[in-house]
Amino acid sequence: MWQEIVFWLCAAGAVGTGIAVFRVDSMARATFALLASFLFGAGTVLLVELTYLGVLVILMMIMEMVIMVVFMVMYMMNPAGLMPMSMLHNQRGSLAIAAGTFALLTAGIYLVDWPTSRAPRPGDPTKALGEALMGPKMLVMIVLGLALFATIVATVVLATNRGRYDRYGDRLERDRPDDPVRGGVGR
Amino acid sequence: MIELTPWWGALLLPPVLAAFAVAAAVFDSALTARAAGAPAPRAAAGAPLRAAGGLLLQQRRRTLAADAPLWRGAGITLAAAGVLASLVTPLGRWAVGDLSVGIVWFNAMEIVAWAAVWLAGWGANSAFGLVGGYRFIAQGLSYELPHMFALTAPAIGAGSLRVADVVSAQDGLWFAVWMPVAFLVFLATVLAMAFRRPFDHPVSRDTAGGVLAELSGVDRLVFLAGRWLLLVSGAGMAVALFLGGGAGPLLPAWLWSVLKTAAVLAALVWAGHRLPTVRMDRFAELAWLVLIPATLLQALFVSIVVI
Amino acid sequence: MDLRGWLSRRLPVRPLVVPVPGGTASRLAAERTCRTRGWYSAASPAEANLLVVAGATDGALEAAVERVWQSMPAPRARAAIARAEHAEGQLDAAEATLRDTFRQRRQATETVHPGPEPEMAGRGEDRDGLMLDQLTVPLGPVLPEWPAGLVLHTTVQGDVIQDARVELLGLGQVSGGTPWWPYGGGTPRRGLAARHLDTCASLLTLAGAGRAAITARRLRDDVLLGRPAAELTGPLRRWSAGVRRSWPLRWLLSGLGPVDDDLAPPPHLAGDVLARLRRFATAAEEALADLDEDGALPGRSGDESGDAQWTIETLPRLLAGSELAAARLLVASLDPDIEALTGREVRP
Amino acid sequence: MTFANALIALALVLGVTGGLYGVAHLVRLGSTGVGMRPFLSGHDPAEHALSRFHVRWYALTMIFLAFDMEMVFMYPWALVVAEKGTSAVVEMFVFLAILMAGVVYAWREGALRWT
Numbered sequence: 001m002w003q004e005i006v007f008w009l010c011a012a013g014a015v016g017t018g019i020a021v022f023r024v025d026s027m028a029r030a031t032f033a034l035l036a037s038f039l040f041g042a043g044t045v046l047l048v049e050l051t052y053l054g055v056l057v058i059l060m061m062i063m064e065m066v067i068m069v070v071f072m073v074m075y076m077m078n079p080a081g082l083m084p085m086s087m088l089h090n091q092r093g094s095l096a097i098a099a100g101t102f103a104l105l106t107a108g109i110y111l112v113d114w115p116t117s118r119a120p121r122p123g124d125p126t127k128a129l130g131e132a133l134m135g136p137k138m139l140v141m142i143v144l145g146l147a148l149f150a151t152i153v154a155t156v157v158l159a160t161n162r163g164r165y166d167r168y169g170d171r172l173e174r175d176r177p178d179d180p181v182r183g184g185v186g187r
Numbered sequence: 188m189i190e191l192t193p194w195w196g197a198l199l200l201p202p203v204l205a206a207f208a209v210a211a212a213v214f215d216s217a218l219t220a221r222a223a224g225a226p227a228p229r230a231a232a233g234a235p236l237r238a239a240g241g242l243l244l245q246q247r248r249r250t251l252a253a254d255a256p257l258w259r260g261a262g263i264t265l266a267a268a269g270v271l272a273s274l275v276t277p278l279g280r281w282a283v284g285d286l287s288v289g290i291v292w293f294n295a296m297e298i299v300a301w302a303a304v305w306l307a308g309w310g311a312n313s314a315f316g317l318v319g320g321y322r323f324i325a326q327g328l329s330y331e332l333p334h335m336f337a338l339t340a341p342a343i344g345a346g347s348l349r350v351a352d353v354v355s356a357q358d359g360l361w362f363a364v365w366m367p368v369a370f371l372v373f374l375a376t377v378l379a380m381a382f383r384r385p386f387d388h389p390v391s392r393d394t395a396g397g398v399l400a401e402l403s404g405v406d407r408l409v410f411l412a413g414r415w416l417l418l419v420s421g422a423g424m425a426v427a428l429f430l431g432g433g434a435g436p437l438l439p440a441w442l443w444s445v446l447k448t449a450a451v452l453a454a455l456v457w458a459g460h461r462l463p464t465v466r467m468d469r470f471a472e473l474a475w476l477v478l479i480p481a482t483l484l485q486a487l488f489v490s491i492v493v494i
Numbered sequence: 495m496d497l498r499g500w501l502s503r504r505l506p507v508r509p510l511v512v513p514v515p516g517g518t519a520s521r522l523a524a525e526r527t528c529r530t531r532g533w534y535s536a537a538s539p540a541e542a543n544l545l546v547v548a549g550a551t552d553g554a555l556e557a558a559v560e561r562v563w564q565s566m567p568a569p570r571a572r573a574a575i576a577r578a579e580h581a582e583g584q585l586d587a588a589e590a591t592l593r594d595t596f597r598q599r600r601q602a603t604e605t606v607h608p609g610p611e612p613e614m615a616g617r618g619e620d621r622d623g624l625m626l627d628q629l630t631v632p633l634g635p636v637l638p639e640w641p642a643g644l645v646l647h648t649t650v651q652g653d654v655i656q657d658a659r660v661e662l663l664g665l666g667q668v669s670g671g672t673p674w675w676p677y678g679g680g681t682p683r684r685g686l687a688a689r690h691l692d693t694c695a696s697l698l699t700l701a702g703a704g705r706a707a708i709t710a711r712r713l714r715d716d717v718l719l720g721r722p723a724a725e726l727t728g729p730l731r732r733w734s735a736g737v738r739r740s741w742p743l744r745w746l747l748s749g750l751g752p753v754d755d756d757l758a759p760p761p762h763l764a765g766d767v768l769a770r771l772r773r774f775a776t777a778a779e780e781a782l783a784d785l786d787e788d789g790a791l792p793g794r795s796g797d798e799s800g801d802a803q804w805t806i807e808t809l810p811r812l813l814a815g816s817e818l819a820a821a822r823l824l825v826a827s828l829d830p831d832i833e834a835l836t837g838r839e840v841r842p
Numbered sequence: 843m844t845f846a847n848a849l850i851a852l853a854l855v856l857g858v859t860g861g862l863y864g865v866a867h868l869v870r871l872g873s874t875g876v877g878m879r880p881f882l883s884g885h886d887p888a889e890h891a892l893s894r895f896h897v898r899w900y901a902l903t904m905i906f907l908a909f910d911m912e913m914v915f916m917y918p919w920a921l922v923v924a925e926k927g928t929s930a931v932v933e934m935f936v937f938l939a940i941l942m943a944g945v946v947y948a949w950r951e952g953a954l955r956w957t
Contacts, residue, residue, distance in 0.1 A: 028254060029257065032306070059291065065302070069305070070321075074897060082252055130922035145937040151908040152904075155901060179952060223532065230532065243865055244569065244871060247567070249874055250880045267856070312880060316880070331910070336916075392699060396541060401878075462702075463740075464703075465742075466746060468819075468820075471956075483935075491931065609887075614893065616889070632884075633883055
């Protein structure tokens with residue numbers, strides 16, 4: 001009973017804050033409305049006893065949304081919405097896409113013959129996840145590790161405007177980098 | 188063995204944390220008074236409570252074109268996160284919450300400070316506040332990964348993310364003894380997440396108090412209370428993860444928990460009086476190139492020991 | 495029960511001290527009184543409940559003080575300390591006002607005088623060639639740990655200063671001369687030691703080294719109150735050694751705010767923030783070594799007006815492209831004595 | 843049970859906070875000061891502070907995001923490392939070493955700097 005109440009509260013909260021994302025003018029409010037929407041989503045995940053996943057969603061989404069707000073406020077005009085303006089573009093097209101997607105997903109829920117599993121649920125899903133990662137799903141982790149490494153390198157290449165040749169000289173001959181502002185390690 | 192308290196245990200959690208917070212604030216104020224050569228150190232003991240009363244009395248203020256809901260929400264969010272971070276921390280044999288992923292829960296609640304502090308800086312439409320808020324995000328980017336690796340070391344040692352299992356795994360030997368790097372990094376990052384000195388750059392005087400610059404009255408009181416609660420929660424978790432929780436001879440387990448938490452809290456406050464403010468333009472590289480590898484090596488050492 | 499009055503009587507006093515050119519003696523007296531009473535200074539008007547104006551203000555400086563007063567929440571009181579010997583009495587009176595709930599309630603209902611409506615931020619090219627929003631952020635005259643009468647009109651993008659323009663306020667009221675030498679009836683060496691300790695105290699406060707900063711302030715007050723040199727030598731040496739040898743300070747301040755030799759700085763202002771801090775700490779110790787002697791003075795050249803002139807001329811160049819925290823530490827480490835500029839032709 | 847307790851504790855925090863606001867309302871000396879100018883060293887603000895805020899550590903945010911994905915694996919891994927033994931340890935620390943190599947590269951390029 002109480003699970004149902006909490007579920008519907010979370011569902012309504014997620015949709016409501018999701019709508020709010022597009023109704024507010026301020027980048028900060030939009031981002032934190034989106035965060036609230038994710039947290040309500042995490043509530044539903046906790047309800048189905050996927051504790052690790054639920055808590056992880058809370059953990060990751062707060063970090064991600066705070067980092068997103070940094071970029072939103074850095075790049076978007078008028079980030080606090082102090083001047084009247086609308087964040088909405090191509091309303092008709094997006095309405096059509098949204099309605100279509102909603103219809104498709106709803107149809108999918110009712111029309112697809114979802115398989116059911118008779119296997120018992122694992123005692124601790126977190127541990128099962130760990131075992132899967134160290135066993136059959138090991139390749140996923142390896143590939144992801146390389147992808148993340150590539151992300152780091154690509155970010156650094158694209159985002160920094162001074163590289164090692166500016167810092168250490170054309171032949172990398174300096175022992176200590178020549179920077180306008182010092183850092184904490186290696187001066 | 189750690190048991191879950193009935194529902195009224197949840198009602199005791201905030202008052203217990205608040206008592207620790209007041210005690211820590213009193214100790215902090217006594218240290219300041221001693222250094223300043225102010226008369227009557229006994230008066231210093233009452234100073235935090237008198238200051239809290241003064242903030243109740245003080246007029247609230249709203250700055251021009253402030254983002255009021257986000258700004259006011261910041262303090263309440265911080266206070267709530269400070270309390271909920273302690274949900275899974277046992278006091279002696281009792282815990283209010285018991286999650287199979289208690290350590291991750293603590294991690295998630297402590298991250299809430301990222302959002303709360305930035306919002307407090309953003310909400311006031313003040314240049315100094317904004318600078319303070321952004322300083323805290325840079326701080327978060329620096330301390331968070333060492334913090335997470337410091338959290339995983341006891342989890343690997345106990346083979347569990349449940350705080351109760353971590354406590355009982357320290358039956359023979361406290362984790363602080365054979366995971367000293369993780370313990371010290373954890374303590375440092377607790378200071379960083381509660382943005383207390385030496386990690387107080389987001390509220391530093393060079394920007395007229397940073398995120399605190401425009402807060403007055405009860406709004407300021409709630410935000411500052413949240414900050415102390417977060418520090419207390421961090422100290423409590425340090426006791427559970429590294430100092431054997433309520434384990435100890437003679438005295439009852441709850442008293443050991445209280446004494447250890449008080450000791451950790453005192454050490455954290457004392458360290459704040461001894462160290463200068465750490466700016467992130469210096470700390471970021473140190474965190475990424477020294478603290479992350481150090482905590483990783485600690486985790487490697489622990490995992491080699493357990494297999 | 496009168497809860498409001500009960501809280502009022504127990505309210506901690508949080509002063510915000512506004513330094514004013516010509517008011518150094520008043521400021522020192524006010525700071526000493528506040529410290530010994532356990533009134534810790536506030537960082538912003540929202541935190542403060544007592545506005546202490548140390549010296550006589552006029553014109554633009556008066557307007558700045560008035561704006562700060564307007565933005566202070568009730569309960570609040572102000573004290574104008576024109577002469578150092580009146581500091582205690584004025585602060586007593588202000589405290590009484592602060593704790594008078596009847597007056598505070600009446601005052602709290604006064605309407606706030608609105609200023610001009612702010613605009614949206616304009617854009618400008620940043621250090622790396624991007625077009626970014628820029629804000630006008632003036633630093634001073636009312637700012638914690640800031641030289642009296644100095645205003646830096648900075649344009650910032652994020653927390654980076656793009657450019658800075660210097661303005662000096664409150665010089666009209668100053669009668670001239672250097673305030674540190676005759677103050678407290680001491681000798682030039684006492685004045686000099688106190689001046690160095692004062693600079694170090696501000697700098698250490700901004701660096702967040704609270705204990706060392708408070709100790710510097712206590713020593714400064716003791717030097718000026720004429721405590722025998724024999725009693726001061728030990729504590730001063732310990733403090734100075736602690737500051738100079740502290741490795742956290744070294745790690746945090748080295749390479750910050752460098753002043754290159756091609757800017758032709760006065761010798762004691764050359765180097766980075768750390769070098770200046772160490773130099774002033776050493777100089778304070780040396781000045782004290784034979785405190786009541788005459789003779790050559792260590793540290794500052796004695797030409798305060800020349801130093802201040804160089805500083806205000808060079809600051810815009812030093813600050814361009816600097817981060818706010820670094821800028822604050824740089825200004826505190828140069829610590830120009832604006833009131834020494836009276837009677838000179840000022841070309842900021 | 844745990845989540846019920848969490849909700850009770852949360853409700854109490856919100857209740858106490860509300861109580862503090864209530865007490866503050868009772869003993870207040872005056873109503874909330876509205877339209878206060880933000881502190882700007884005694885000057886009126888020329889512009890709204892809420893504008894585009896340029897940060898100089900944007901590279902750090904991206905490196906953080908990439909590195910922190912790894913925690914998704916590390917927490918469950920901590921539960922099984924004792925059973926799975928050496929292979930799990932090697933696996934995870936090779937993974938971490940790859941990421942750490944990326945960090946060292948970023949450091950050498952000056953991406954962790956405030957410049």
